[in-house]
Amino acid sequence: xxxxxxxxxxxxxxxxxxxxxxxxxxxxxxxxxxxxxxxxxxxxxxxxxxxxxxxxxxxxxxxxxxxxxxxxxxxxxxxxxxxxxxxxxxxxxxxxxxxxxxxxxxxxxxxxxxxxxxxxxxxxxxxxxxxxxxxxxxxxxxxxxxxxxxxxxxxxxxxxxxxxxxxxxxxxxxxxxxxxxxxxxxxxxxxxxxxxxxxxxxxxxxxxxxxxxxxxxxxxxxxxxxxxxxxxxxxxxxxxxxxxxxxxxxxxxxxxxxxxxxxxxxxxxxxxxxxxxxxxxxxxxxxxxxxxxxxxxxxxxxxxxxxxxxxxxxxxxxxxxxxxxxxxxxxxxxxxxxxxxxxxxxxxxxxxxxxxxxxxxxxxxxxxxxxxxxxxxxxxxxxxxxxxxxxxxxxxxxxxxxxxxxxxxxxxxxxxxxxxxxxxxxxxxxxxxxxxxxxxxxxxxxxxxx
Amino acid sequence: xxxxxxxxxxxxxxxxxxxxxxxxxxxxxxxxxxxxxxxxxxxxxxxxxxxxxxxxxxxxxxxxxxxxxxxxxxxxxxxxxxxxxxxxxxxxxxxxxxxxxxxxxxxxxxxxxxxxxxxxxxxxxxxxxxxxxxxxxxxxxxxxxxxxxxxxxxxxxxxxxxxxxxxxxxxxxxxxxxxxxxxxxxxxxxxxxxxxxxxxxxxxxxxxxxxxxxxxxxxxxxxxxxxxxxxxxxxxxxxxxxxxxxxxxxxxxxxxxxxxxxxxxxxxxxxxxxxx
Numbered sequence: 048x049x050x051x052x053x054x055x056x057x058x059x060x061x062x063x064x065x066x067x068x069x070x071x072x073x074x075x076x077x078x079x080x081x082x083x084x085x086x087x088x089x090x091x092x093x094x095x096x097x098x099x100x101x102x103x104x105x106x107x108x109x110x111x112x113x114x115x116x117x118x119x120x121x122x123x124x125x126x127x128x129x130x131x132x133x134x135x136x137x138x139x140x141x142x143x144x145x146x147x148x149x150x151x152x153x154x155x156x157x158x159x160x161x162x163x164x165x166x167x168x169x170x171x172x173x174x175x176x177x178x179x180x181x182x183x184x185x186x187x188x189x190x191x192x193x194x195x196x197x198x199x200x201x202x203x204x205x206x207x208x209x210x211x212x213x214x215x216x217x218x219x220x221x222x223x224x225x226x227x228x229x230x231x232x233x234x235x236x237x238x239x240x241x242x243x244x245x246x247x248x249x250x251x252x253x254x255x256x257x258x259x260x261x262x263x264x265x266x267x268x269x270x271x272x273x274x275x276x277x278x279x280x281x282x283x284x285x286x287x288x289x290x291x292x293x294x295x296x297x298x299x300x301x302x303x304x305x306x307x308x309x310x311x312x313x314x315x316x317x318x319x320x321x322x323x324x325x326x327x328x329x330x331x332x333x334x335x336x337x338x339x340x341x342x343x344x345x346x347x348x349x350x351x352x353x354x355x356x357x358x359x360x361x362x363x364x365x366x367x368x369x370x371x372x373x374x375x376x377x378x379x380x381x382x383x384x385x386x387x388x389x390x391x392x393x394x395x396x397x398x399x400x401x402x403x404x405x406x407x408x409x410x411x412x413x414x415x416x417x418x419x420x421x422x423x424x425x426x427x428x429x430x431x432x433x434x435x436x437x438x439x440x441x442x443x444x445x446x447x448x449x450x451x452x453x454x455x456x457x458x459x460x461x462x463x464x465x466x467x468x469x470x471x472x473x474x475x476x477x478x479x480x481x482x483x484x485x486x487x488x489x490x491x492x493x494x495x496x497x
Numbered sequence: 498x499x500x501x502x503x504x505x506x507x508x509x510x511x512x513x514x515x516x517x518x519x520x521x522x523x524x525x526x527x528x529x530x531x532x533x534x535x536x537x538x539x540x541x542x543x544x545x546x547x548x549x550x551x552x553x554x555x556x557x558x559x560x561x562x563x564x565x566x567x568x569x570x571x572x573x574x575x576x577x578x579x580x581x582x583x584x585x586x587x588x589x590x591x592x593x594x595x596x597x598x599x600x601x602x603x604x605x606x607x608x609x610x611x612x613x614x615x616x617x618x619x620x621x622x623x624x625x626x627x628x629x630x631x632x633x634x635x636x637x638x639x640x641x642x643x644x645x646x647x648x649x650x651x652x653x654x655x656x657x658x659x660x661x662x663x664x665x666x667x668x669x670x671x672x673x674x675x676x677x678x679x680x681x682x683x684x685x686x687x688x689x690x691x692x693x694x695x696x697x698x699x700x701x702x703x704x705x706x707x708x709x710x711x712x713x714x715x716x717x718x719x720x721x722x723x724x725x726x727x728x729x730x731x732x733x734x735x736x737x738x739x740x741x742x743x744x745x746x747x748x749x750x751x752x753x754x755x756x757x758x759x760x761x762x763x764x765x766x767x768x769x770x771x772x773x
Contacts, residue, residue, distance in 0.1 A: 084718060089732040094562065115718050116562075118731035125714065128621070134629045136717045248733075303734050308540040311736075321734065333537045333736070 081373050082111040086126055087141040088119050088360060090323075092193050092400040095390060096381060102389055103380050110373045119248075130155045130365050138370045139377055142189060144180045144359045144432070148449050151188035157364040158186040161375050168379055172404050174424075177359050180432040180443070189361035190382040193323075194402025196426035197256060197355045199343040200310065200328055201317045202336060205229050205236065219260070219285065219346045219354070222317065226293035229316035238293030240315035241286070244302035245465035247457025252356055252446040253319070254464060255457075258282040260347045260354035264436040265448050265485075270494040272485040274460075274478045283474045287467055299469035311335060319345060321358070322426055325419035326397065342422040344429065350437050356446035357430035359402065402427055441495075452492045459484050525749070531742035532556070539739040555743035563726055565747060572722040572751075574637050575712070576705035579644035580652075580698055586645075587652040588694070592682055594653075595660035596668060606657065609650040617647070617710045628715060635717040643715065644705045651704070652697055659693030660686070695762045699755075706752045723748040 087093045097114050104110070115137070117125060126140045130150065142150070150156050163170045163186075170178070170187065177194045181187055199222070201213055209228045214221065226238030242253040255265065263278035273279060290298050293316075295309055303320060307327060310318045311334040318324070331337040345355035362381060364374045380386060387407055390399045396416035399407065401423055407413055408424045417423075435445040443449040447457065460481045467477035530546070531539050538549045559565070594602045624643065625634075633639030663686065671685045687694065709724040716725060730737060730744040756763070 086717075089729055089737070090735050097562070113718050115721075115725075116729035117713075117725070118728050119733050121713060121728050121731075128625055128714065132622070132625055132629060134625070134634060136634055304732075304736055307736055308542070311537075311540065312542045314542070323734065327735065332535070335537075 080109050080111040081370060082113050083138040083370060083373055083377055084113045084115060084136065085139040085141075085377070086115045086117065086122060086137045088122050089116050090360075091326075091398075093141070093360075095394060095398065095400075096192075099386075099389060099393065103377065106380065107373075107376055110376065112377070133365075133367060135365065135368065137365065138368055138374045140363050140365065141192070141360055142363050144177070144191075144357065144361065145444065145447050145449060145453075147181045147189045147361060147363065148183050148443060149451055150363075151183035151186070155366055156188040157366050157368060157371055158188055159190055159364070159375065159378065160186065162190060162379055163187050165379070168383060169406075172384070172406050174403060174405060174427055176357055176427055176430055176432060177403060180357065180359070181361060189363035190378050191359045191361045191403040192382055193400035194357070194359035194427055195322045196345075196357055196402070196423065196430055197253070197320055198322055198325075198345050198422055198426045199317055199319050200324065201341050201343065202229075202313075202315070202339050203341045204336075204339045205316045206341070213341060213343050216344050216353075217346045219348050222319075222346045223285070223289050223293075226289060226317060230293040235314055236316065237295040237309075237314055238316045239289065240295055240301065240306045240309050240318045241290060241298065242302055242306065242320070243290070243294075243299040243465055243468045244305070245299075245458060245461040246302070247447065247454050247461060249302045249461065250465055250468075251457045251461040252358075254282065254286065254461075256345070256356040256446040257286065257354040259352045259436050259445065260345070260350065261285070262348070262350045262352075262437040264438050264440045266440060266442060266489075268439055268441050270441055270489060270496075272482055272489065274482040274485065279478055280474065283464060283467060283478060287474055290468055299465045319354070322402070322419065322423045325423070326417075329418070342419050344422065344426060352435070352437050353426075353429050355426050355430055357427060357432055358446070450492075452488060456485055456488050459488075525753075528742045528745050531739055532746045534739050534742075536736060536739050539742070540736055555739045556747070558740055559730070559743050559747065563729065563744075565726065568721060568723045568726040568748075569751065571637060571640075571716075571720055572706055572724075572748075575640045575644055575720075575722055576702045578637075578641040579648060579705050580701040582641060582645045583649050583652045583701060584694065584698065587649060587656050587697075588687070589682065591653050591656035591660050592686060595657055595663075596665055606654065609653055613647075613650050621714060624711075625714070634715060635720045637720045639715060640712060640720055640722070643711050644708060647708070647711065648701050648704055652701055655697045655700070656690070656693065659690050659697075662693075663689050692762065692765050695759075696765070699759050699763050703752055703756065 087096075093116065097116070100112050100114075103112065122141065123143075123146075126137060126142060127146075128134075129136045130140070147156070151158075162168050173191060174194060177191045178187065181189045181191065199213070199217060206213055206225070206229070209225070211225050211228065213225075222239070228238070230236065230238040242250045244250055258264075258279060261278050261282040263276065263282055264273050267273055295301070295314060301309070303324070306315070306318055306320060307324060309315050310328055313335050325340075325342065328334045328340050329337050334340075345353045347353045362378045364371055364378070368374060382403065384404065384406060387399050387404065391412070396410075396413045399413065401407070401417070401420070408420060414420050430445045432443050432445050432449075435443075447453055463472070463477040463481045463484075466472045467474050472480070532555055533551045533553065534545075534549050535552055535554070538545055541549075594606065628634045628639055631639075633642075667689070668681055668685060671681050676685065707724070709728075712722050712724045713728060716722070727741070727744050727748050730741040
């Protein structure tokens with residue numbers, strides 16, 4: 048390849064001919080305006096943003112938008128390859144709150160100083176836990192487009208039938224007790240549906256957040272894995288037993304979508320998952336139980352931390368991009384207060400992207416339109432990515448550990464816990480395996496770092 | 498095939514064949530049916546088979562959100578382009594290996610096949626960097642090149658086995674009559690190997706059409722084929738099965754229709770040489 052590269056650079060005629068041929072074949076027509084290529088995930092709020100592109104173009108003539116929508120895992124792989132090799136295929140990237148601090152520290156992202164200093168944009172209005180998760184050394188590296196936490200969704204009719212009343216802030220004991228009481232396997236009614244499918248963003252998101260409320264942590268202050276501690280054993284024992292008694296069959300392959308389908312078809316008494324699910328399960332077009340759903344905060348064990356997570360999808364600009372100015376304009380538009388008003392005007396307040404701005408939750412119209420607004424806000428504010436656990440930890444992140452190695456380790460540990468749920472290994476064995484593999488990977492990665 | 502087959506046996510065999518065929522076809526049929534359901538019906542439990550409210554709203558939604566025609570043409574260009582380019586390289590090389598084998602021919606064939614043994618992700622970063630430096634990311638020509646390279650071993654292997662079936666004496670006779678090497682390949686070998694070449698062509702178009710690793714990783718928007726079109730409707734957080742099914746149906750329909758019409762050719766090519 049080196050030889051080829053040499054010719055490429057040296058032989059101008061060859062280069063011209065080849066380039067001519069390449070561009071004739073590759074491009075059907077060059078756009079005159081500056082075009083921003085935006086990579087994003089396929090979810091309702093992002094799709095709505097694509098439909099509102101015209102508003103941005105009207106306000107910013109000369110900037111054209113090109114959307115690349117991809118499934119979450121494909122998107123993560125694509126943007127990571129792109130940013131790590133500095134290929135510059137995307138001008139604006141949709142990235143998670145997990146990646147932002149890692150990439151920010153690496154110097155892969157352009158800091159959004161213009162936004163934080165812009166009074167009209169009002170960065171102080173961003174919800175504090177989310178803003179803090181996106182900030183490295185005082186610099187904001189990505190602007191939140193929508194944020195979510197997790198909470199309990201439950202069926203009011205089943206609770207009434209069993210003579211139960213859901214408290215606003217339930218404990219794990221109450222949840223376990225209620226789940227067992229509601230379960231009627233004969234009629235395919237299961238007390239509780241929880242994630243079991245292996246993956247750092249699937250079962251480990253739920254289990255890590257739950258473990259926080261049981262007083263567990265991934266690592267101690269010296270980056271030593273903690274799966275051999277009693278807190279993790281309590282968490283996993285509780286989860287496996289509860290799911291055996293009151294969960295649906297085959298739970299070890301259930302992720303968000305599988306549980307959503309179960310809940311919407313009336314098979315779950317409770318479901319603890321992302322706040323974004325609230326708008327799906329209360330939508331009468333999709334859900335059979337739309338008018339029977341109640342919400343409560345994620346449970347706790349009285350230790351001062353609730354079992355809810357914190358996630359946001361954010362817009363960021365790769366460092367070294369040649370279109371920083373246009374990209375900044377776009378991000379400012381998409382994450383502004385005006386954008387929320389625009390969505391409200393076109394699609395109604397219930398469809399406004401949630402979980403990013405304090406002012407949205409003070410808006411009486413929004414409070415009226417979105418029954419789950421207060422619960423979402425309380426859940427988000429109850430999570431603190433900088434101080435996620437009862438005991439001190441060296442890492443950031445509520446349901447994840449913000450280090451690059453976590454995707455691999457989290458998924459491997461998730462496979463162990465999924466196997467424990469399926470009954471293929473015992474809880475003790477799963478924890479032992481998790482401890483060993485985490486120790487090995489962390490040693491390989493050179494932790495503790497100086 | 499001169500054996501006598503009883504009617505009963507025939508009936509049983511036909512029934513088994515149809516059942517197997519239906520089982521294999523069922524996932525595609527299910528995708529097709531789901532694409533006409535509402536999102537609520539798509540996740541209904543127990544599932545509804547035919548008696549649901551049929552709707553085309555998923556297709557309308559998919560049409561309004563994505564540029565299907567662009568993705569379709571990208572898929573056509575890259576699958577047909579890579580297959581033709583591959584044949585151009587593979588026909589002479591398979592000819593050489595089939596008719597003038599050397600001591601190392603078998604090793605060369607094995608070596609070619611060995612390139613298919615590594616998971617493609619292992620080569621992703623180097624290929625990605627080369628593409629970046631040559632400005633080939635998100636270009637159709639880049640995709641044609643990479644798909645040609647990954648399918649080349651299969652093309653060569655298939656052609657090699659077909660060519661092996663052709664008696665060398667016929668080529669010798671042509672040479673005796675004064676045919677040059679090029680004429681020998683074009684006028685004698687190729688016509689005789691047409692069924693084999695046709696099935697290789699079709700199979701490789703299908704393989705290239707469905708290739709979903711390189712096409713997803715090396716394209717962004719302009720050169721993105723139908724595989725990225727499908728990927729944009731899949732979502733781990735949100736049930737969009739009906740829309741995803743509509744997108745999948747639109748993506749596989751062209752290749753399914755092509756396969757349907759060329760079925761005879763494909764079967765003939767794949768069993769070519771089996772009966773002597």
